[in-house]
Amino acid sequence: MIEARDVSLTFQTADGPVHALKDVSLTVNQGDFVSFIGPSGCGKTTFLRTIAALEAPTGGHLAVNGMSADQARRARAYGYVFQAPGLYPWRTIAGNISLPLEIMGFSRTDRAERIARVMELVELSGFGGKFPWQLSGGMQQRASIARALAFDADILLMDEPFGALDEIVRDRLNEALLELWRKTGKTIGFVTHSIPEAVYLSTRIVVMSPRPGRITRVIESPLPRERPLEIRDTPEFIALSQEVREGLREGHSYD
Numbered sequence: 001m002i003e004a005r006d007v008s009l010t011f012q013t014a015d016g017p018v019h020a021l022k023d024v025s026l027t028v029n030q031g032d033f034v035s036f037i038g039p040s041g042c043g044k045t046t047f048l049r050t051i052a053a054l055e056a057p058t059g060g061h062l063a064v065n066g067m068s069a070d071q072a073r074r075a076r077a078y079g080y081v082f083q084a085p086g087l088y089p090w091r092t093i094a095g096n097i098s099l100p101l102e103i104m105g106f107s108r109t110d111r112a113e114r115i116a117r118v119m120e121l122v123e124l125s126g127f128g129g130k131f132p133w134q135l136s137g138g139m140q141q142r143a144s145i146a147r148a149l150a151f152d153a154d155i156l157l158m159d160e161p162f163g164a165l166d167e168i169v170r171d172r173l174n175e176a177l178l179e180l181w182r183k184t185g186k187t188i189g190f191v192t193h194s195i196p197e198a199v200y201l202s203t204r205i206v207v208m209s210p211r212p213g214r215i216t217r218v219i220e221s222p223l224p225r226e227r228p229l230e231i232r233d234t235p236e237f238i239a240l241s242q243e244v245r246e247g248l249r250e251g252h253s254y255d
């Protein structure tokens with residue numbers, strides 16, 4: 001689904017070049033749930049934005065769904081969920097989910113069907129007529145996930161979507177996201193700062209390190225796809241968390 005070969009991205013800034021990504025190679029298969037974890041500034045967001053053709057690499061090769069990243073963006077191969085829900089306050093929840101569909105030219109009936117389906121998927125049925133400010137932060141983030149799902153792209157790219165939420169809401173949304181992933185079979189790229197979140201959600205955990213941003217470890221998860229929250233107390237989960245922590249420690253430079 002996603003194939004990165006020696007992808008590099010150097011930003012030219014007034015203070016000199018910033019090597020946000022250096023020789024990043026990764027293959028993401030259909031149906032994978034891949035998390036990107038690493039300290040602040042290691043290039044997680046930049047890599048996700050590069051896959052989404054929101055940034056252009058300065059070196060290497062990138063293919064998304066068999067196309068160039070730019071072609072994939074135009075073919076709407078992915079939905080993108082940002083850190084903040086980014087809902088328009090003057091549109092209802094249904095109106096917000098509808099917006100990309102309107103831009104893409106879906107008919108009114110098709111839009112209504114799709115909105116109802118994705119709202120059910122994120123458990124927001126019945127809230128379509130509310131405005132964003134009438135919903136909790138967790139519900140708003142679920143609405144933004146519904147918006148990214150509405151046009152049924154195969155890939156979902158999520159940049160720390162639950163970072164601003166409290167732990168209880170985050171647990172609930174992690175469970176819901178896993179359920180949604182199992183139901184839809186989407187390929188998910190997910191940026192996080194949280195080791196338990198990465199371990200709980202992923203089939204593969206990509207550990208990154210900064211200066212320059214690169215991949216230091218790719219950890220395959222031995223956990224089953226069916227994961228109740230209690231799996232976090234099992235020896236397998238704890239061992240996997242330790243492996244991620246070691247990877248992070250290894251790659252971290254303090255200079």
Ligand SMILES: Nc1ncnc2c1ncn2[C@@H]1O[C@H](COP(=O)(O)OP(=O)(O)OP(=O)(O)O)[C@@H](O)[C@H]1O
Pocket residue numbers: 011012013018019020038039040041042043044045046047213
């Ligand atoms: N548009 C830009 N222009 C210049 N430098 C940038 C730009 N975007 C990102 N950077 C730099 O690239 C590096 C990687 O940034 P990025 O946001 O990808 O890191 P991150 O791992 O997602 O960090 P965080 O976890 O804090 O969100 C950082 O040093 C950042 O300052």
